Amino acid sequence: MTASEPYASVRYIVDDVQAAVDFYTTHLGFALNTSAAPAFADVVRGPLRLLVSGPASSGARATPDDATTAGRNRIHLVVDDLDAEIDRLRSAGLSFRSDVIAGPGGRQILLTDPAGNLVELFQPAGRPATP
Numbered sequence: 001m002t003a004s005e006p007y008a009s010v011r012y013i014v015d016d017v018q019a020a021v022d023f024y025t026t027h028l029g030f031a032l033n034t035s036a037a038p039a040f041a042d043v044v045r046g047p048l049r050l051l052v053s054g055p056a057s058s059g060a061r062a063t064p065d066d067a068t069t070a071g072r073n074r075i076h077l078v079v080d081d082l083d084a085e086i087d088r089l090r091s092a093g094l095s096f097r098s099d100v101i102a103g104p105g106g107r108q109i110l111l112t113d114p115a116g117n118l119v120e121l122f123q124p125a126g127r128p129a130t131p
Helices: 017-027 082-091
Strands: 008-013 031-036 040-045 048-053 074-078 101-103 106-112 118-124
Touching (some): 017 048, 082 106, 082 118
Parallel strands (some): 008 048
Antiparallel strands (some): 106 118
């Protein structure tokens, strides 16, 4: 293995590559890196490279038939002000898959991308909301 890639990459299998690109770039601060839609695109945010693979991509075709639904795994995005993010995303018409959950490490909420993949928004404990 080599560490020459500047990103940590996660692959999400999606039904509609362009809908996924629009979701991540419009609502979650990702930037389009490359697009070969409708088969594949990748978006980046900081050190995370999210590969979105449509049904025609090699990544999706390699997925066994019994593993074709979205799983319980999720990407984890740290935010400065969870309540403000929730308000912003609800105002954009998005809905959430959970209520806000608080624990000793912080507060979190789950939403889904257009294909049903989970995204966790997380505000660490000890990081007060920005005024």
